Amino acid sequence: MIVPASGARVHGEVIAELPHDLYIPPDALEVYLEAFEGPLDLLLYLIRKNNLDILDIPMADLTRQYMGYVEKMREHKLELAADYLLMSAVLIEIKSRMLLPKHADIEQEEDPRAELVRRLMEYEAIKLAAQRLDEWPQVGHEIIVARAYYEQIVETQPPAVSLDDLMAAWKSVLERAGHFKHHRISREELSVREHMSQILRRLKEHKMLEFSALFDVANDGLSKLVVCFLAILELAREGLVRITQQEAYTPIYLQINQAD
Protein backbone atom coordinates (compact mmCIF):
# COMPACT_ATOMS: atom_id res chain seq x y z
CA MET A 1 0.00 0.00 0.00
CA ILE A 2 1.45 3.31 -1.04
CA VAL A 3 0.30 6.35 0.87
CA PRO A 4 1.65 9.65 -0.37
CA ALA A 5 4.32 10.89 2.00
CA SER A 6 2.75 14.33 2.15
CA GLY A 7 -0.64 12.70 2.80
CA ALA A 8 0.86 11.28 5.98
CA ARG A 9 1.80 14.84 7.04
CA VAL A 10 -1.80 16.01 6.62
CA HIS A 11 -3.96 15.92 9.74
CA GLY A 12 -6.05 12.84 10.46
CA GLU A 13 -9.26 14.36 9.22
CA VAL A 14 -7.71 15.24 5.89
CA ILE A 15 -6.50 11.68 5.38
CA ALA A 16 -10.08 10.49 6.00
CA GLU A 17 -11.16 12.73 3.17
CA LEU A 18 -8.78 11.30 0.59
CA PRO A 19 -10.73 10.60 -2.56
CA HIS A 20 -12.31 7.33 -3.50
CA ASP A 21 -12.40 8.08 -7.18
CA LEU A 22 -11.17 10.68 -9.61
CA TYR A 23 -13.89 13.11 -8.61
CA ILE A 24 -12.59 15.84 -6.33
CA PRO A 25 -15.06 18.24 -4.72
CA PRO A 26 -14.09 21.73 -5.93
CA ASP A 27 -13.76 23.09 -2.38
CA ALA A 28 -11.26 20.32 -1.55
CA LEU A 29 -9.19 20.76 -4.68
CA GLU A 30 -6.50 22.76 -2.98
CA VAL A 31 -6.02 20.11 -0.29
CA TYR A 32 -5.60 17.42 -2.93
CA LEU A 33 -3.28 19.52 -5.00
CA GLU A 34 -1.11 19.75 -1.91
CA ALA A 35 -1.46 16.12 -0.81
CA PHE A 36 -0.63 14.63 -4.21
CA GLU A 37 2.26 15.34 -6.49
CA GLY A 38 -0.01 15.29 -9.52
CA PRO A 39 -2.56 13.14 -11.29
CA LEU A 40 -0.18 10.18 -11.62
CA ASP A 41 0.31 10.27 -7.88
CA LEU A 42 -3.45 10.48 -7.26
CA LEU A 43 -4.20 7.71 -9.73
CA LEU A 44 -1.50 5.51 -8.24
CA TYR A 45 -2.97 6.07 -4.79
CA LEU A 46 -6.46 5.20 -5.96
CA ILE A 47 -5.32 2.04 -7.73
CA ARG A 48 -3.12 0.75 -4.90
CA LYS A 49 -5.48 1.77 -2.12
CA ASN A 50 -8.98 1.36 -3.46
CA ASN A 51 -8.63 -1.06 -6.31
CA LEU A 52 -10.21 1.59 -8.49
CA ASP A 53 -12.35 0.32 -11.28
CA ILE A 54 -12.27 3.08 -13.82
CA LEU A 55 -14.99 1.42 -15.87
CA ASP A 56 -17.43 2.33 -13.11
CA ILE A 57 -16.62 6.03 -13.21
CA PRO A 58 -19.22 8.10 -15.04
CA MET A 59 -16.85 9.72 -17.49
CA ALA A 60 -19.24 12.42 -18.62
CA ASP A 61 -19.71 13.71 -15.07
CA LEU A 62 -16.00 13.52 -14.37
CA THR A 63 -15.19 15.55 -17.45
CA ARG A 64 -17.74 18.21 -16.52
CA GLN A 65 -16.32 18.41 -13.02
CA TYR A 66 -12.74 18.74 -14.26
CA MET A 67 -13.82 21.53 -16.57
CA GLY A 68 -15.33 23.21 -13.51
CA TYR A 69 -11.96 23.02 -11.65
CA VAL A 70 -10.22 24.62 -14.54
CA GLU A 71 -12.64 27.54 -14.42
CA LYS A 72 -12.06 27.93 -10.67
CA MET A 73 -8.30 27.58 -10.95
CA ARG A 74 -7.95 30.01 -13.81
CA GLU A 75 -6.37 32.60 -11.55
CA HIS A 76 -3.96 30.37 -9.70
CA LYS A 77 -2.39 26.93 -10.14
CA LEU A 78 -3.92 26.68 -13.57
CA GLU A 79 -1.13 24.46 -14.78
CA LEU A 80 -1.73 22.03 -11.90
CA ALA A 81 -5.42 21.73 -12.78
CA ALA A 82 -4.40 21.22 -16.39
CA ASP A 83 -2.26 18.23 -15.38
CA TYR A 84 -5.31 16.63 -13.77
CA LEU A 85 -7.46 17.45 -16.77
CA LEU A 86 -4.91 15.90 -19.08
CA MET A 87 -4.94 12.75 -17.00
CA SER A 88 -8.70 12.43 -17.15
CA ALA A 89 -8.49 12.92 -20.92
CA VAL A 90 -6.00 10.06 -21.09
CA LEU A 91 -8.30 7.86 -19.06
CA ILE A 92 -11.30 8.70 -21.21
CA GLU A 93 -9.31 7.96 -24.33
CA ILE A 94 -8.23 4.61 -22.95
CA LYS A 95 -11.76 3.75 -21.99
CA SER A 96 -13.17 4.72 -25.36
CA ARG A 97 -10.58 2.59 -27.14
CA MET A 98 -11.47 -0.31 -24.86
CA LEU A 99 -15.13 0.08 -25.70
CA LEU A 100 -14.60 0.15 -29.44
CA PRO A 101 -15.40 -3.15 -31.13
CA LYS A 102 -12.17 -4.94 -31.90
CA HIS A 103 -11.37 -5.50 -35.51
CA ALA A 104 -9.58 -8.65 -36.45
CA ASP A 105 -6.87 -6.78 -38.35
CA ILE A 106 -5.86 -4.59 -35.41
CA GLU A 107 -5.84 -7.39 -32.91
CA GLN A 108 -2.09 -7.12 -32.51
CA GLU A 109 -2.45 -3.56 -31.32
CA GLU A 110 -1.08 -2.99 -27.85
CA ASP A 111 -3.49 -2.95 -24.96
CA PRO A 112 -4.29 0.77 -24.57
CA ARG A 113 -3.75 0.40 -20.81
CA ALA A 114 -0.16 -0.82 -21.17
CA GLU A 115 1.41 2.61 -21.63
CA LEU A 116 -0.45 4.03 -18.63
CA VAL A 117 0.54 1.05 -16.50
CA ARG A 118 4.16 1.47 -17.56
CA ARG A 119 4.07 5.15 -16.60
CA LEU A 120 2.39 4.47 -13.29
CA MET A 121 4.89 1.79 -12.37
CA GLU A 122 7.83 3.97 -13.35
CA TYR A 123 6.45 6.83 -11.30
CA GLU A 124 5.87 4.51 -8.36
CA ALA A 125 9.48 3.31 -8.51
CA ILE A 126 10.75 6.90 -8.65
CA LYS A 127 8.55 7.82 -5.71
CA LEU A 128 10.01 4.99 -3.62
CA ALA A 129 13.53 5.84 -4.76
CA ALA A 130 12.91 9.45 -3.68
CA GLN A 131 11.78 8.30 -0.24
CA ARG A 132 14.88 6.12 0.07
CA LEU A 133 17.12 9.01 -1.01
CA ASP A 134 15.45 11.26 1.52
CA GLU A 135 16.27 8.78 4.28
CA TRP A 136 19.86 8.33 3.05
CA PRO A 137 22.52 9.68 5.44
CA GLN A 138 23.48 13.19 4.36
CA VAL A 139 26.40 15.43 5.22
CA GLY A 140 25.12 18.04 7.64
CA HIS A 141 22.45 15.70 9.00
CA GLU A 142 23.60 12.18 9.78
CA ILE A 143 27.18 12.77 8.65
CA ILE A 144 29.50 15.33 10.22
CA VAL A 145 32.90 15.70 8.65
CA ALA A 146 36.20 16.62 10.27
CA ARG A 147 37.10 20.29 9.92
CA ALA A 148 39.85 21.01 12.39
CA TYR A 149 41.76 24.23 12.07
CA TYR A 150 45.16 24.76 10.59
CA GLU A 151 47.21 27.85 10.16
CA GLN A 152 47.04 28.78 6.53
CA ILE A 153 50.45 29.81 5.40
CA VAL A 154 50.90 30.86 1.85
CA GLU A 155 54.18 30.19 0.19
CA THR A 156 54.36 33.45 -1.70
CA GLN A 157 55.74 32.83 -5.12
CA PRO A 158 57.19 35.72 -7.06
CA PRO A 159 55.41 36.26 -10.36
CA ALA A 160 56.56 33.97 -13.10
CA VAL A 161 58.02 35.65 -16.17
CA SER A 162 58.62 33.86 -19.43
CA LEU A 163 60.67 35.00 -22.39
CA ASP A 164 57.40 35.40 -24.26
CA ASP A 165 56.08 37.76 -21.56
CA LEU A 166 59.25 39.77 -21.79
CA MET A 167 59.16 40.00 -25.59
CA ALA A 168 55.48 40.96 -25.54
CA ALA A 169 56.21 43.74 -23.05
CA TRP A 170 59.09 45.05 -25.11
CA LYS A 171 57.01 44.88 -28.27
CA SER A 172 54.27 46.92 -26.66
CA VAL A 173 56.83 49.51 -25.50
CA LEU A 174 58.14 49.82 -29.04
CA GLU A 175 54.69 50.07 -30.52
CA ARG A 176 53.65 52.75 -28.13
CA ALA A 177 56.89 54.69 -28.45
CA GLY A 178 56.26 54.68 -32.19
CA HIS A 179 59.95 54.93 -32.98
CA PHE A 180 60.81 51.28 -33.04
CA LYS A 181 62.35 51.65 -36.45
CA HIS A 182 65.34 53.15 -34.72
CA HIS A 183 65.35 50.52 -31.99
CA ARG A 184 65.76 47.26 -33.76
CA ILE A 185 67.73 45.27 -31.29
CA SER A 186 70.20 42.76 -32.63
CA ARG A 187 71.87 40.07 -30.60
CA GLU A 188 75.12 42.02 -30.92
CA GLU A 189 73.56 45.18 -29.62
CA LEU A 190 72.08 43.28 -26.71
CA SER A 191 75.48 41.89 -25.94
CA VAL A 192 76.94 45.37 -26.08
CA ARG A 193 74.37 46.67 -23.61
CA GLU A 194 74.98 43.74 -21.32
CA HIS A 195 78.71 44.45 -21.40
CA MET A 196 78.05 48.10 -20.67
CA SER A 197 76.35 47.06 -17.45
CA GLN A 198 79.15 44.68 -16.56
CA ILE A 199 81.84 47.31 -17.12
CA LEU A 200 79.91 49.78 -14.99
CA ARG A 201 79.67 47.15 -12.24
CA ARG A 202 83.42 46.64 -12.29
CA LEU A 203 84.13 50.36 -12.31
CA LYS A 204 81.79 50.76 -9.36
CA GLU A 205 84.01 48.37 -7.46
CA HIS A 206 87.40 49.59 -8.62
CA LYS A 207 86.80 53.29 -9.31
CA MET A 208 89.38 53.25 -12.11
CA LEU A 209 90.50 50.45 -14.39
CA GLU A 210 93.16 50.19 -16.97
CA PHE A 211 91.69 49.87 -20.42
CA SER A 212 93.51 46.60 -21.16
CA ALA A 213 92.26 45.05 -17.90
CA LEU A 214 88.75 45.08 -19.36
CA PHE A 215 89.71 42.60 -22.06
CA ASP A 216 90.32 38.95 -21.28
CA VAL A 217 92.34 38.38 -24.41
CA ALA A 218 93.39 34.89 -23.32
CA ASN A 219 89.89 33.53 -22.90
CA ASP A 220 87.47 35.64 -24.87
CA GLY A 221 86.96 35.09 -28.55
CA LEU A 222 87.42 37.87 -31.01
CA SER A 223 83.70 38.65 -31.25
CA LYS A 224 83.45 39.05 -27.51
CA LEU A 225 86.47 41.36 -27.49
CA VAL A 226 84.79 43.44 -30.16
CA VAL A 227 81.58 43.56 -28.20
CA CYS A 228 83.51 44.72 -25.13
CA PHE A 229 85.21 47.42 -27.12
CA LEU A 230 81.89 48.59 -28.58
CA ALA A 231 80.47 48.65 -25.05
CA ILE A 232 83.27 50.95 -23.89
CA LEU A 233 82.73 53.26 -26.84
CA GLU A 234 78.97 53.32 -26.19
CA LEU A 235 79.54 54.05 -22.50
CA ALA A 236 81.78 56.95 -23.46
CA ARG A 237 79.31 58.19 -26.06
CA GLU A 238 76.50 58.18 -23.52
CA GLY A 239 78.77 60.01 -21.10
CA LEU A 240 78.71 57.21 -18.58
CA VAL A 241 82.48 56.72 -18.38
CA ARG A 242 85.48 58.89 -18.86
CA ILE A 243 88.45 57.59 -20.77
CA THR A 244 91.75 59.24 -19.91
CA GLN A 245 95.32 59.00 -21.05
CA GLN A 246 98.05 61.20 -19.58
CA GLU A 247 100.10 61.21 -22.75
CA ALA A 248 100.58 59.15 -25.86
CA TYR A 249 101.62 55.52 -25.30
CA THR A 250 100.89 55.61 -21.63
CA PRO A 251 98.11 53.38 -20.21
CA ILE A 252 94.53 54.35 -20.96
CA TYR A 253 92.27 54.46 -17.94
CA LEU A 254 88.53 54.12 -17.58
CA GLN A 255 86.65 55.71 -14.73
CA ILE A 256 83.08 56.47 -13.91
CA ASN A 257 82.17 59.87 -15.18
CA GLN A 258 81.81 61.72 -11.97
CA ALA A 259 82.53 65.38 -11.53
CA ASP A 260 84.49 65.54 -8.30
Place this chain on the structure above:
Amino acid sequence: MNEPNNTQEMKQVLEAALLTSSEPLSLDDMLKLFAGRMERATLRMLLDELKNEWQVDQVKSTMELVQVASGWRFQARSEYVQFLARLTPERPQRYSRAAMETLAIIVYRQPVTRGDIEQIRGVAVNPNIMRSLQERNWIDVVGHRDVPGRPALYATTRTFLDDLNLRSLSDLPPMEAFTQQDMQLQL
Protein backbone atom coordinates in the same frame (compact mmCIF):
# COMPACT_ATOMS: atom_id res chain seq x y z
CA MET B 1 59.97 19.11 10.08
CA ASN B 2 61.95 17.70 7.19
CA GLU B 3 60.24 15.64 4.53
CA PRO B 4 58.70 12.63 6.30
CA ASN B 5 61.00 9.65 5.80
CA ASN B 6 59.18 6.84 7.50
CA THR B 7 55.64 5.51 7.28
CA GLN B 8 54.74 6.75 10.75
CA GLU B 9 55.58 10.35 9.83
CA MET B 10 53.87 10.00 6.48
CA LYS B 11 50.68 8.79 8.15
CA GLN B 12 50.85 11.74 10.51
CA VAL B 13 51.05 14.18 7.61
CA LEU B 14 48.07 12.43 6.01
CA GLU B 15 46.10 12.49 9.25
CA ALA B 16 46.76 16.20 9.80
CA ALA B 17 45.69 16.97 6.24
CA LEU B 18 42.55 14.83 6.37
CA LEU B 19 41.44 16.15 9.75
CA THR B 20 41.74 19.76 8.61
CA SER B 21 40.52 19.63 5.03
CA SER B 22 37.05 20.98 4.38
CA GLU B 23 36.73 18.84 1.26
CA PRO B 24 37.54 15.18 0.66
CA LEU B 25 41.14 14.78 -0.48
CA SER B 26 41.81 12.87 -3.69
CA LEU B 27 44.87 10.68 -4.11
CA ASP B 28 46.34 13.41 -6.31
CA ASP B 29 45.80 15.98 -3.56
CA MET B 30 47.51 13.75 -1.06
CA LEU B 31 50.46 13.09 -3.35
CA LYS B 32 51.03 16.85 -3.35
CA LEU B 33 51.52 16.70 0.41
CA PHE B 34 54.72 14.77 -0.23
CA ALA B 35 55.88 16.96 -3.10
CA GLY B 36 56.11 14.06 -5.52
CA ARG B 37 58.12 11.83 -3.19
CA MET B 38 55.35 9.25 -2.79
CA GLU B 39 54.15 6.34 -4.87
CA ARG B 40 50.45 5.97 -5.44
CA ALA B 41 50.48 2.34 -4.25
CA THR B 42 52.29 3.34 -1.04
CA LEU B 43 49.77 6.09 -0.44
CA ARG B 44 46.89 3.62 -0.73
CA MET B 45 48.61 1.32 1.74
CA LEU B 46 49.20 4.17 4.20
CA LEU B 47 45.55 5.21 3.95
CA ASP B 48 44.47 1.66 4.74
CA GLU B 49 46.78 1.63 7.74
CA LEU B 50 45.54 5.02 8.91
CA LYS B 51 41.96 3.83 8.53
CA ASN B 52 42.78 0.87 10.75
CA GLU B 53 44.37 3.12 13.36
CA TRP B 54 41.01 4.87 13.70
CA GLN B 55 38.78 2.02 14.80
CA VAL B 56 36.23 1.74 17.57
CA ASP B 57 38.55 -0.40 19.69
CA GLN B 58 41.56 1.87 19.20
CA VAL B 59 42.80 4.90 21.11
CA LYS B 60 41.76 6.92 18.07
CA SER B 61 38.12 6.07 17.81
CA THR B 62 35.93 9.14 17.41
CA MET B 63 36.42 9.54 13.66
CA GLU B 64 36.35 7.17 10.77
CA LEU B 65 38.30 7.50 7.56
CA VAL B 66 35.95 6.93 4.63
CA GLN B 67 36.28 7.02 0.89
CA VAL B 68 33.66 8.95 -1.07
CA ALA B 69 33.39 9.91 -4.72
CA SER B 70 35.95 12.70 -4.75
CA GLY B 71 38.37 11.26 -2.23
CA TRP B 72 38.99 10.45 1.41
CA ARG B 73 37.75 12.23 4.48
CA PHE B 74 37.42 11.82 8.22
CA GLN B 75 33.92 11.98 9.61
CA ALA B 76 32.56 11.61 13.13
CA ARG B 77 31.40 8.07 13.95
CA SER B 78 27.64 7.91 13.74
CA GLU B 79 27.22 7.33 17.49
CA TYR B 80 28.42 10.88 18.17
CA VAL B 81 26.22 12.63 15.64
CA GLN B 82 23.23 12.89 17.98
CA PHE B 83 25.37 14.90 20.42
CA LEU B 84 27.05 17.05 17.78
CA ALA B 85 23.61 17.86 16.38
CA ARG B 86 22.89 19.73 19.61
CA LEU B 87 25.49 22.33 18.59
CA THR B 88 23.76 23.28 15.33
CA PRO B 89 19.99 23.32 15.80
CA GLU B 90 19.44 24.66 12.32
CA ARG B 91 20.60 22.09 9.76
CA PRO B 92 20.45 22.34 6.00
CA GLN B 93 16.79 21.96 5.18
CA ARG B 94 15.34 18.76 3.82
CA TYR B 95 13.89 18.89 0.35
CA SER B 96 10.18 18.71 -0.48
CA ARG B 97 8.71 15.53 -1.91
CA ALA B 98 8.56 17.15 -5.35
CA ALA B 99 12.25 18.06 -5.10
CA MET B 100 13.24 14.57 -3.96
CA GLU B 101 11.26 12.96 -6.78
CA THR B 102 12.94 15.30 -9.26
CA LEU B 103 16.32 14.42 -7.76
CA ALA B 104 15.53 10.70 -7.86
CA ILE B 105 14.69 10.94 -11.56
CA ILE B 106 17.97 12.74 -12.24
CA VAL B 107 19.88 10.18 -10.16
CA TYR B 108 18.41 7.12 -11.85
CA ARG B 109 17.65 8.36 -15.35
CA GLN B 110 20.53 10.82 -15.95
CA PRO B 111 21.24 12.58 -18.14
CA VAL B 112 17.67 13.91 -18.38
CA THR B 113 15.96 17.07 -19.58
CA ARG B 114 13.26 18.92 -17.69
CA GLY B 115 10.83 17.46 -20.22
CA ASP B 116 11.89 13.93 -19.27
CA ILE B 117 11.28 14.73 -15.61
CA GLU B 118 7.87 16.18 -16.39
CA GLN B 119 6.98 13.13 -18.45
CA ILE B 120 7.81 10.75 -15.60
CA ARG B 121 6.18 12.79 -12.83
CA GLY B 122 3.17 13.87 -14.88
CA VAL B 123 3.44 17.48 -13.68
CA ALA B 124 5.41 20.57 -14.58
CA VAL B 125 8.81 20.95 -12.88
CA ASN B 126 9.04 23.95 -10.59
CA PRO B 127 12.09 25.93 -11.76
CA ASN B 128 12.92 26.72 -8.13
CA ILE B 129 13.56 23.04 -7.52
CA MET B 130 16.08 22.82 -10.35
CA ARG B 131 17.69 26.04 -9.17
CA SER B 132 18.05 24.95 -5.56
CA LEU B 133 19.50 21.56 -6.56
CA GLN B 134 21.98 23.37 -8.78
CA GLU B 135 22.84 25.92 -6.11
CA ARG B 136 23.61 23.08 -3.72
CA ASN B 137 25.84 21.73 -6.48
CA TRP B 138 24.03 18.39 -6.44
CA ILE B 139 23.11 18.57 -10.12
CA ASP B 140 24.54 20.35 -13.11
CA VAL B 141 24.07 20.69 -16.84
CA VAL B 142 26.21 18.17 -18.70
CA GLY B 143 25.04 18.93 -22.22
CA HIS B 144 22.07 19.62 -24.41
CA ARG B 145 19.82 17.21 -26.22
CA ASP B 146 19.97 17.69 -29.97
CA VAL B 147 16.30 18.41 -30.48
CA PRO B 148 14.52 21.72 -31.17
CA GLY B 149 15.16 24.12 -28.28
CA ARG B 150 18.30 22.16 -27.33
CA PRO B 151 17.05 21.48 -23.77
CA ALA B 152 19.69 21.15 -21.04
CA LEU B 153 20.63 17.66 -19.89
CA TYR B 154 20.99 17.35 -16.12
CA ALA B 155 23.14 14.90 -14.16
CA THR B 156 24.25 14.51 -10.57
CA THR B 157 27.63 15.83 -9.42
CA ARG B 158 30.50 14.49 -7.32
CA THR B 159 29.36 16.77 -4.52
CA PHE B 160 26.03 14.92 -4.48
CA LEU B 161 27.87 11.62 -4.11
CA ASP B 162 30.15 13.06 -1.41
CA ASP B 163 27.23 14.52 0.54
CA LEU B 164 25.46 11.16 0.52
CA ASN B 165 28.62 9.29 1.45
CA LEU B 166 28.73 7.46 -1.85
CA ARG B 167 31.73 6.46 -3.93
CA SER B 168 29.61 6.06 -7.04
CA LEU B 169 25.97 5.90 -8.09
CA SER B 170 26.21 2.13 -8.06
CA ASP B 171 26.38 2.32 -4.27
CA LEU B 172 22.67 3.20 -4.38
CA PRO B 173 20.07 0.43 -4.59
CA PRO B 174 19.22 -0.30 -8.22
CA MET B 175 15.98 0.96 -9.67
CA GLU B 176 14.61 -2.57 -9.76
CA ALA B 177 14.60 -2.54 -5.97
CA PHE B 178 11.78 -0.02 -6.16
CA THR B 179 9.67 -1.69 -8.79
CA GLN B 180 6.52 -2.95 -7.13
CA GLN B 181 4.22 -5.79 -8.02
CA ASP B 182 2.57 -5.48 -11.37
CA MET B 183 -0.74 -3.70 -11.38
CA GLN B 184 -3.98 -4.60 -13.04
CA LEU B 185 -5.79 -1.64 -14.46
CA GLN B 186 -9.42 -2.44 -14.48
CA LEU B 187 -10.34 0.01 -17.14
Place this chain on the structure above:
Amino acid sequence: MNEPNNTQEMKQVLEAALLTSSEPLSLDDMLKLFAGRMERATLRMLLDELKNEWQVDQVKSTMELVQVASGWRFQARSEYVQFLARLTPERPQRYSRAAMETLAIIVYRQPVTRGDIEQIRGVAVNPNIMRSLQERNWIDVVGHRDVPGRPALYATTRTFLDDLNLRSLSDLPPMEAFTQQDMQLQL
Protein backbone atom coordinates in the same frame (compact mmCIF):
# COMPACT_ATOMS: atom_id res chain seq x y z
CA MET C 1 24.74 5.68 22.23
CA ASN C 2 23.08 6.72 25.46
CA GLU C 3 24.14 9.89 27.20
CA PRO C 4 27.83 9.49 28.02
CA ASN C 5 28.15 8.37 31.61
CA ASN C 6 31.89 8.17 32.15
CA THR C 7 34.71 10.60 31.55
CA GLN C 8 36.12 8.50 28.70
CA GLU C 9 32.86 8.73 26.75
CA MET C 10 32.50 12.41 27.59
CA LYS C 11 35.97 13.13 26.25
CA GLN C 12 35.12 11.25 23.08
CA VAL C 13 32.04 13.40 22.54
CA LEU C 14 34.18 16.49 23.11
CA GLU C 15 36.87 15.25 20.75
CA ALA C 16 34.34 14.47 18.00
CA ALA C 17 32.75 17.90 18.42
CA LEU C 18 36.05 19.79 18.40
CA LEU C 19 37.44 17.90 15.41
CA THR C 20 34.32 18.56 13.33
CA SER C 21 33.70 22.19 14.21
CA SER C 22 34.99 24.82 11.83
CA GLU C 23 34.82 27.44 14.59
CA PRO C 24 36.26 27.34 18.10
CA LEU C 25 33.75 25.97 20.62
CA SER C 26 33.03 28.00 23.74
CA LEU C 27 32.41 26.34 27.09
CA ASP C 28 28.71 27.16 26.66
CA ASP C 29 28.69 25.43 23.27
CA MET C 30 30.30 22.37 24.74
CA LEU C 31 27.87 22.25 27.68
CA LYS C 32 25.10 21.93 25.07
CA LEU C 33 26.68 18.68 23.87
CA PHE C 34 25.70 17.12 27.18
CA ALA C 35 22.20 18.61 27.31
CA GLY C 36 22.79 20.31 30.63
CA ARG C 37 24.17 17.21 32.37
CA MET C 38 27.66 18.64 32.74
CA GLU C 39 29.24 20.96 35.28
CA ARG C 40 31.41 23.75 33.97
CA ALA C 41 34.29 22.74 36.26
CA THR C 42 34.10 19.13 35.05
CA LEU C 43 34.15 20.32 31.47
CA ARG C 44 37.33 22.30 32.07
CA MET C 45 38.94 19.27 33.66
CA LEU C 46 37.93 17.04 30.75
CA LEU C 47 39.32 19.57 28.27
CA ASP C 48 42.63 19.54 30.12
CA GLU C 49 42.73 15.78 30.03
CA LEU C 50 41.82 15.73 26.34
CA LYS C 51 44.57 18.26 25.69
CA ASN C 52 47.04 15.94 27.40
CA GLU C 53 45.89 12.98 25.34
CA TRP C 54 46.93 14.92 22.22
CA GLN C 55 50.62 15.45 22.84
CA VAL C 56 53.62 15.03 20.59
CA ASP C 57 54.69 11.86 22.43
CA GLN C 58 51.20 10.32 22.36
CA VAL C 59 49.45 8.14 19.80
CA LYS C 60 47.26 11.17 19.11
CA SER C 61 49.81 13.71 18.10
CA THR C 62 48.95 15.50 14.88
CA MET C 63 46.58 18.03 16.43
CA GLU C 64 46.81 20.19 19.48
CA LEU C 65 43.90 21.37 21.54
CA VAL C 66 44.31 25.09 22.11
CA GLN C 67 42.28 27.79 23.74
CA VAL C 68 41.76 30.93 21.69
CA ALA C 69 39.70 34.04 22.35
CA SER C 70 36.34 32.58 21.36
CA GLY C 71 36.85 29.09 22.74
CA TRP C 72 38.67 25.83 22.17
CA ARG C 73 39.74 24.25 18.95
CA PHE C 74 41.91 21.49 17.57
CA GLN C 75 44.54 22.72 15.20
CA ALA C 76 47.20 20.97 13.17
CA ARG C 77 50.58 21.12 14.93
CA SER C 78 52.85 23.68 13.35
CA GLU C 79 55.25 21.05 12.01
CA TYR C 80 52.54 19.84 9.59
CA VAL C 81 51.52 23.26 8.36
CA GLN C 82 54.23 23.39 5.70
CA PHE C 83 52.85 20.18 4.17
CA LEU C 84 49.23 21.28 4.36
CA ALA C 85 50.19 24.51 2.59
CA ARG C 86 51.07 22.40 -0.46
CA LEU C 87 47.40 21.55 -0.88
CA THR C 88 46.44 25.16 -1.52
CA PRO C 89 49.20 26.64 -3.60
CA GLU C 90 48.86 30.33 -4.09
CA ARG C 91 47.75 31.27 -7.56
CA PRO C 92 50.83 32.26 -9.48
CA GLN C 93 50.99 36.03 -9.51
CA ARG C 94 51.66 38.06 -12.56
CA TYR C 95 53.52 41.30 -12.97
CA SER C 96 51.46 44.24 -14.07
CA ARG C 97 51.87 45.49 -17.62
CA ALA C 98 53.77 48.51 -16.29
CA ALA C 99 56.17 46.26 -14.41
CA MET C 100 56.77 44.00 -17.41
CA GLU C 101 57.42 46.98 -19.69
CA THR C 102 59.79 48.50 -17.15
CA LEU C 103 61.66 45.22 -16.93
CA ALA C 104 61.76 44.89 -20.72
CA ILE C 105 63.23 48.39 -21.06
CA ILE C 106 65.91 47.63 -18.50
CA VAL C 107 66.71 44.37 -20.30
CA TYR C 108 66.99 45.88 -23.76
CA ARG C 109 68.27 49.39 -23.05
CA GLN C 110 70.46 48.84 -19.99
CA PRO C 111 72.06 50.61 -18.30
CA VAL C 112 69.14 53.01 -17.90
CA THR C 113 67.93 55.55 -15.38
CA ARG C 114 64.35 55.89 -14.19
CA GLY C 115 64.22 59.00 -16.34
CA ASP C 116 65.12 56.95 -19.42
CA ILE C 117 62.36 54.48 -18.64
CA GLU C 118 59.86 57.29 -18.14
CA GLN C 119 60.87 58.88 -21.38
CA ILE C 120 60.41 55.65 -23.32
CA ARG C 121 57.12 54.69 -21.66
CA GLY C 122 55.80 58.24 -21.52
CA VAL C 123 54.59 57.84 -17.94
CA ALA C 124 56.12 58.01 -14.48
CA VAL C 125 57.64 54.82 -13.11
CA ASN C 126 56.02 53.54 -9.95
CA PRO C 127 58.83 53.28 -7.37
CA ASN C 128 57.26 50.04 -6.07
CA ILE C 129 57.99 48.39 -9.39
CA MET C 130 61.68 49.26 -9.18
CA ARG C 131 61.77 48.14 -5.55
CA SER C 132 60.14 44.76 -6.20
CA LEU C 133 62.46 44.05 -9.14
CA GLN C 134 65.42 44.97 -6.94
CA GLU C 135 64.15 42.85 -4.05
CA ARG C 136 63.92 39.93 -6.38
CA ASN C 137 67.51 40.69 -7.31
CA TRP C 138 66.64 40.87 -11.00
CA ILE C 139 67.96 44.42 -11.40
CA ASP C 140 70.55 46.44 -9.56
CA VAL C 141 72.25 49.80 -9.66
CA VAL C 142 75.47 49.64 -11.67
CA GLY C 143 76.36 53.33 -11.51
CA HIS C 144 75.05 56.85 -11.71
CA ARG C 145 74.68 59.09 -14.67
CA ASP C 146 76.73 62.24 -14.38
CA VAL C 147 73.87 64.68 -14.68
CA PRO C 148 72.18 66.81 -12.02
CA GLY C 149 70.69 64.56 -9.38
CA ARG C 150 73.07 61.75 -10.39
CA PRO C 151 70.27 59.28 -11.15
CA ALA C 152 70.97 55.60 -10.63
CA LEU C 153 71.70 53.43 -13.64
CA TYR C 154 69.86 50.12 -13.58
CA ALA C 155 70.87 46.87 -15.24
CA THR C 156 69.80 43.24 -15.08
CA THR C 157 71.69 40.81 -12.86
CA ARG C 158 73.06 37.28 -13.13
CA THR C 159 70.06 36.12 -11.06
CA PHE C 160 67.76 37.45 -13.73
CA LEU C 161 69.62 35.47 -16.39
CA ASP C 162 69.57 32.34 -14.23
CA ASP C 163 65.87 32.63 -13.48
CA LEU C 164 65.07 32.97 -17.16
CA ASN C 165 67.47 30.21 -18.00
CA LEU C 166 69.70 32.42 -20.12
CA ARG C 167 73.48 32.36 -20.28
CA SER C 168 73.61 35.91 -21.55
CA LEU C 169 71.25 38.55 -22.87
CA SER C 170 72.29 37.62 -26.38
CA ASP C 171 70.47 34.32 -25.83
CA LEU C 172 67.22 36.27 -26.03
CA PRO C 173 65.34 35.49 -29.23
CA PRO C 174 66.35 37.92 -31.97
CA MET C 175 64.10 40.91 -31.88
CA GLU C 176 64.39 41.63 -35.59
CA ALA C 177 61.93 38.85 -36.28
CA PHE C 178 58.97 40.83 -35.18
CA THR C 179 60.21 44.37 -35.33
CA GLN C 180 60.65 44.08 -39.08
CA GLN C 181 57.26 42.50 -39.41
CA ASP C 182 55.79 45.32 -37.39
CA MET C 183 57.52 47.85 -39.58
CA GLN C 184 55.82 46.38 -42.59
CA LEU C 185 52.51 46.56 -40.82
CA GLN C 186 53.25 50.11 -39.91
CA LEU C 187 54.18 51.15 -43.45
